[in-house]
Amino acid sequence: MPQSSQETPNNSYPGAPVRRLEDYGLLTGSAHFVDDLQLPGTLCAAFVRSPYAHALVNRTNTEEAAKAPGVVAVHTLPDLQPRLTDTRMATGLPSRSLRLDVKPGVLAGDEVVYAGEPVAVVIARSRYAAEDAADLVEVDYEPLDVVADCRSALHTDSSAVHRKLSHNMAAAFEFDYGNTEDAFRDADLAFRESFHLHRGGAHSIECRGAVARHDPATDHLTLWTSTQRPHGIKRVICDLLGRNDDSVRVIAPQVGGGFGPKLVCYPEEVVIALCATILQRPVKWIQDRYEYFLSTTQERDQYWDVEIALDSDATIRGMRGALLHDHGAYTARGLNVPYASGITLPLAYNIPAYHLDVYVALTNKVPVTPVRGAGQPQGVFVMERLLDRAAGKLSIDRAEVRRRNLVRKEQMPCRKSLRLRGDTEVILDSGDYPATQELALKHAGWDSFRERQQSALEQGRYIGIGLANFVEGTGRGPYETVTVRINASGNVAVASGATAMGQSTQTMLAQIVAEQLGGDPSRIGVTCGDTDATPLGFGGFNSRQTVIAGASAHAAARAVKAKAFKLASRLLEAAEHDLEIDGRAVFVKDAPDRRLTFAELARAASGLPGFKLPVADMGPGLEATESVIIDDMVYANGSAVAEVEVDIDTGRVTVLRFLVVHDCGRRLNPVIVDGQVLGGIAHGIGNALFEWMGFDEDAQPVTTTFADYLLVAADNMPEVRLFHLESDSPFNALGVKGVGESGCLPTPAAIVSAIEDALAPFGAKLNQAPLTPAVLWELIRSAPDSAPDTAPPGHWRAPDIDKDAYRQESLDGR
Amino acid sequence: MKPAPFTYHRPGNLEEALDILSQVAHEDGRILAGGQSLVPMMALRLAFPAHLVDINDIPSLQGIEVEQQSLVIRALARHAHFHQPAVSGPLGSMLATVAHSIAHYPIRQRGTFCGSLAHADPASEWCLTAVTLGGSVMAQNRNGSREIPAGTFIQGPMTTALEADEMITAVRLPIPDADSRFGFYEFNRRAGDFALAMCQVMFTPEEDRMTGVRLGIGGAEEVPRRLGEVEEMLTGQRLTEKVILSAAERAASMITPLEDIQTPVEYRRHLVGTSVRRALKAARDSGNER
Amino acid sequence: MSDKIPFTLNVNSREYQVSVEARQTLADVIREECGLTGTRVGCEHGVCGSCTIIVDGAPVRACLMFAVQAEGKEVRTIEGMADGEELHSVQRAFSDNHGLQCGFCTPGFIMLITAALEQNPAPTDEEIREMLSANLCRCTGYQNIFNAVKQYVGESTETTGAHKND
Structure with missing residues (x-):
């Protein structure tokens, strides 16, 4: 594939913008989210949740609750156990690095390990009645010592998150290439910094929720659930309920945002499915926002202790250090978040030697799994802050330090000495990172900023500018199946294991298919997220679907087009190269009257009883199913520049201007690409300035409403400008890369860099995010008194850890 | 997050409201005006009133009026009624400025000035306004009414001098000099x-x-x-x-x-x-x- | 205590006979009793704004009103906006500007904007941002919602000739 890197202005692109297939139903309210399903006779569930972060469950009395008005059933784990093949859910990805096997329970048994863990379920005629009765379930808890901080979790005298385990080291692994010893010995400059990064919840505006129905006549179980990964949920349901694959269907209806946590299979999904089979009535559970705060997975604390070695001209020699990651109480997904953090750190730059020890610590908190960006924003943050710091020490412009180290265009495809979690090599496929940065600087007026800053300062205003580069691995394989079919009624139907939660997945697939079959994409019907429509599938995460499902859609549409042409060629007695297709018919280019409609072609292709098919060497039907296998990821990149103003009196930060130059290869739909990046930036601003999921020393969550946990609102958004380069990926036929998460990768790094720049007169050193006004005010206030290299708050020095001292253990005692 | 059950009363006039309140006061009967603070607390099950006396249908509790050098803000005056100056002069401008700082546009359509005082959240803008300007709270029960200075009315976080059978019918703010x-x-x-x-x-x-x-x-x-x-x-x-x-x-x-x-x-x-x-x-x- | 109260609810100019507990929120009753599920519930404590509807001309949180309180009121929801296949201008402006992604918060935004602009047809940019800050969206970053409002304001001031803040 040719590699092109030309700048394309934001709102002039070839072709008309495709109106989204999704819009009409969403705009009129007629689209159905899970809570909108109103099956006759539906019962509603409420869960009884642990008020303690760690306790023994001595006894549970459900008698009063069972007698309450409207209550149909109250179940605890012992009630459900006889109908389950296991009481624990195998939902995590495998890894040799795991030391502890800590799978979440279907419901808690004799021990609860985070506040909000489900202990019992109440099923009643309404959610109101279910909540009334849930308050009547008496649980005798015996509080145990709590591990509230991942830093103390690894101390040898720490209590255990799980009573049955002897330690809290869920996993330990490392990244290692090159010779860091030599790099640090020979470098002109080496220094060490520690960082504290916190992200918080995903907070899709739709919480989670599930509806299950069992049909006794067919023994068929259907689960509608607000998930990013219906196929993964189905696997767990089949395994735990002892059902074969043909008797379970999982459907993701309209999903009101995912942003990561909805890729996990949760206890509630299993319990609701099981209760529907026990009660022989549809059962609905809609998570409320309080439950979301308590029980939906989050990303929380990471502590980094990292050194960098450079030459005096700012050439990076090497990096080394340690990362401590808060894993929560269970492994709900795997090690992908800290793994992504560690792999992202050196991705955009040429770093000859790298060593990172990663420690993954259990805490008595809700499990950690990916939130939009999945550990990558933290890796970007640490790298970019270190480069800012190096620039300061070397008295070289921050952008120049980066330019000297960025992976260059002529290195592409660039083999990094890193491997993905499935052992595939990391090969940066395309892009011109220095040109991306250059363009960002130009549009931001980087070179003239010092003048603006000076004149602002003369008016008593503290403004600053910051820059951050990122490279994001997108398009996680190995495949996503897509079927394209021209039906006998003449319509085009597409089905995929891809799952939509707002990314315009249907429109994307329709566009790719329409490119081959012609016509208006809005006439194509697309089914996503239904395990009956596509038996194999993975779903939506890791900015993967345009790359992976897109490749299969492209291949399947081409195959259907080839069949249609072959058939039409025979029936119209015309050469294939003389044919054209327009979304409704195939016709002879120079004689459009000689045509066969899609309906005619599909009927001909399906054959008649007793007659030969029209084309002997072509199977029946105008249909193709493709699962293009893609193991390599493709790497999007970009550069962000933030301008901020700091109210030094209150610590309040206002983002004045923000821009991103972005390169995700070929943009299938520029409007949708911009929408994805904008949303990611808003999330990133939240991570930089607002979002903080607080817990007290007893690991009790303290920010459990939207009045305490602050999302970015319309008036916190600066005007954002987006620019694009298009370096087509050579690794897939469409030349595309993913875009769903990229906006949040560079944003906290760029904003914190800008804040530090604004506060240069105070010498404040900012090594953490989020930076709330209270934290920033304290940093401003204390900065003049502190020596330049004193430890900032959130400081962490990696202790000497003997990894071998932490044994393999399991909650099952294996 | 569903409220616990309660008995709902919707009186059509003040006398009826006070009668009901006197009957249900001992069962944690509460007045429901805007509901923008009370209902979330009920949804979170932090408040469980057994009775709610909805005063929204009582015409005599509507409105904002000038009476003898005072601005009388009746119980159903919503925050949004202050978006434009409710009275000429500096007081009206000030109340408009303050109103725009209260929560958000849809909340201001329902939430009431007097309800803010009854709720007595430490972060309430209207509580601060009433205290600073030397306003007073008109409290009434079945037996009569009394006027309580705002400064003594608010006794602590979410705590006021209001008796269980009393409701706020209005808040009175003195109108300051035109050149203030x-x-x-x-x-x-x-x-x-x-x-x-x-x-x-x-x-x-x-x-x-x-x-x-x-x-x-x-x-x-x-x-x-x-x-x-x-x-x-x-x-x-x-x-x-x-x-x-x-x-x-x-x-x-x-x-x-x-x-x-x-x-x-x-x-x-x-x-x-x-x-x-x-x-x-x-x-x-x-x-x-x- | 959980006695049901029968009454008539007027939603989108249609009367619904309902019988519900006093504690049932207007959002829940519109969704479950009237079957109008386009009003989405996102937080149930009045902050996210997804359930915003119009009651007697004012944009309000349907999770912060009890359904019984809406007796005798004119309630408007997202289902009353489009005229058959023909989208309302606010809906069309959202589609034109890619002002929605997952679409969950969208009905709340559309009802907020519709009512707010009926009250103030020619808002300044600052007033638009302040108004939009009432509702939360996690997908769009608000920029395209803001652009949708600008388009709608432009269209409606053109047709009515109202110009206040140009």
């Missing part, structure tokens, strides 16, 4: 969030010196209050930079700040100083605009 000036500054994380600190100030300039100074602090302590010492400091002074700074410093030193996990005491104390400075400057500048 005001300033208001609230610090919060995002627009519409709870105040971390706020200051409201009003005075009448004589020559270019301040008289009749009123300065109140809200959002920072358990209850909003006027700082008499600071008012005295300011009285008779010109509003110079130096005067502003020393008033702010004094105010900050007098405060016993609330503490929460995201807001350390010293930060809140500092924000009080900032709020005083910015409110005084706003008052000064509001004069310059004329």
Whole structure:
């Protein structure tokens, strides 16, 4: 594939913008989210949740609750156990690095390990009645010592998150290439910094929720659930309920945002499915926002202790250090978040030697799994802050330090000495990172900023500018199946294991298919997220679907087009190269009257009883199913520049201007690409300035409403400008890369860099995010008194850890 | 997050409302006006009133009127009724400024001025306003009515002098001199969030010196209050930079700040100083605009 | 205590006879009793704004009103906006500007904007941002919602000739 890197202005692109297939139903309210399903006779569930972060469950009395008005059933784990093949859910990805096997329970048994863990379920005629009765379930808890901080979790005298385990080291692994010893010995400059990064919840505006129905006549179980990964949920349901694959269907209806946590299979999904089979009535559970705060997975604390070695001209020699990651109480997904953090750190730059020890610590908190960006924003943050710091020490412009180290265009495809979690090599496929940065600087007026800053300062205003580069691995394989079919009624139907939660997945697939079959994409019907429509599938995460499902859609549409042409060629007695297709018919280019409609072609292709098919060497039907296998990821990149103003009196930060130059290869739909990046930036601003999921020393969550946990609102958004380069990926036929998460990768790094720049007169050193006004005010206030290299708050020095001292253990005692 | 059951009453006039309230008072009967604070607390099951007496259908509780040098804000006057000045002169402008700081547009369509006083959240803008301006609360039960100065009405966080069988029928705010000036500054994380600190100030300039100074602090302590010492400091002074700074410093030193996990005491104390400075400057500048 | 109260609810100019507990929120009753599920519930404590509807011309949180309180009121929801296949101008402006992604918060935004602009047809940019800050969206970053409002304001001031803040 040719590699092109030309700048394309934001709102002039070839072709008309495709109106989204999704819009009409969403705009009129007629689209159905899970809570909108109103099956006759539906019962509603409420869960009884642990008020303690760690306790023994001595006894549970459900008698009063069972007698309450409207209550149909109250179940605890012992009630459900006889109908389950296991009481624990195998939902995590495998890894040799795991030391502890800590799978979440279907419901808690004799021990609860985070506040909000489900202990019992109440099923009643309404959610109101279910909540009334849930308050009547008496649980005798015996509080145990709590591990509230991942830093103390690894101390040898720490209590255990799980009573049955002897330690809290869920996993330990490392990244290692090159010779860091030599790099640090020979470098002109080496220094060490520690960082504290916190992200918080995903907070899709739709919480989670599930509806299950069992049909006794067919023994068929259907689960509608607000998930990013219906196929993964189905696997767990089949395994735990002892059902074969043909008797379970999982459907993701309209999903009101995912942003990561909805890729996990949760206890509630299993319990609701099981209760529907026990009660022989549809059962609905809609998570409320309080439950979301308590029980939906989050990303929380990471502590980094990292050194960098450079030459005096700012050439990076090497990096080394340690990362401590808060894993929560269970492994709900795997090690992908800290793994992504560690792999992202050196991705955009040429770093000859790298060593990172990663420690993954259990805490008595809700499990950690990916939130939009999945550990990558933290890796970007640490790298970019270190480069800012190096620039300061070397008295070289921050952008120049980066330019000297960025992976260059002529290195592409660039083999990094890193491997993905499935052992595939990391090969940066395309892009011109220095040109991306250059363009960002130009549009931001980087070179003239010092003048603006000076004149602002003369008016008593503290403004600053910051820059951050990122490279994001997108398009996680190995495949996503897509079927394209021209039906006998003449319509085009597409089905995929891809799952939509707002990314315009249907429109994307329709566009790719329409490119081959012609016509208006809005006439194509697309089914996503239904395990009956596509038996194999993975779903939506890791900015993967345009790359992976897109490749299969492209291949399947081409195959259907080839069949249609072959058939039409025979029936119209015309050469294939003389044919054209327009979304409704195939016709002879120079004689459009000689045509066969899609309906005619599909009927001909399906054959008649007793007659030969029209084309002997072509199977029946105008249909193709493709699962293009893609193991390599493709790497999007970009550069962000933030301008901020700091109210030094209150610590309040206002983002004045923000821009991103972005390169995700070929943009299938520029409007949708911009929408994805904008949303990611808003999330990133939240991570930089607002979002903080607080817990007290007893690991009790303290920010459990939207009045305490602050999302970015319309008036916190600066005007954002987006620019694009298009370096087509050579690794897939469409030349595309993913875009769903990229906006949040560079944003906290760029904003914190800008804040530090604004506060240069105070010498404040900012090594953490989020930076709330209270934290920033304290940093401003204390900065003049502190020596330049004193430890900032959130400081962490990696202790000497003997990894071998932490044994393999399991909650099952294996 | 569904409220617990309660019995609903919707009286059509005040007498009926007070009768019902007297009957249900001992069972945690509560008045429902705007419901913008009460209903979320019920949804979170932090409040479980057994009875709600909905006063929204009582015509005599509507409206905002001027009566004998006072602005009478009846129980059903919504925050949004203050978006445009409810009365001419500095008071109307000040109330409009304050109203725009309260929560968000849809909340202001339902939430009421009097309900804010009954709820007595430390971060309530209207509680601060009533206290600073020397307003009073008109409380009524079946046996009669009484007028309670706002400063004594608010007794603690979410605690007032209202008896269980009493309801607020109106709040009365004295109308200040036509040439008085005001300033208001609230610090919060995002627009519409709870105040971390706020200051409201009003005075009448004589020559270019301040008289009749009123300065109140809200959002920072358990209850909003006027700082008499600071008012005295300011009285008779010109509003110079130096005067502003020393008033702010004094105010900050007098405060016993609330503490929460995201807001350390010293930060809140500092924000009080900032709020005083910015409110005084706003008052000064509001004069310059004329 | 959980006695049901029968009454008539007027939604989108249609009367619904309902019988519900006093504690049932207007959002829940519109969704479950009237079957109008386009009003989405996102937080149930009045902050996210997804359930915003119009009651007697004012944009309100349907999770912060009890359904019984809406007796005798004119309630408007997202289902009353489009005229058959023909989208309302606010809906069309959202589609034109890619002002929605997952679409969950969208009905709340559309009802907020519709009512707010009926009250103030020619808002300044600052007033638009302040108004939009009432509702939360996690997908769009608000920029395209803001652009949709600008388009709608432009269209409606053109047709009515109202110009206040140009």
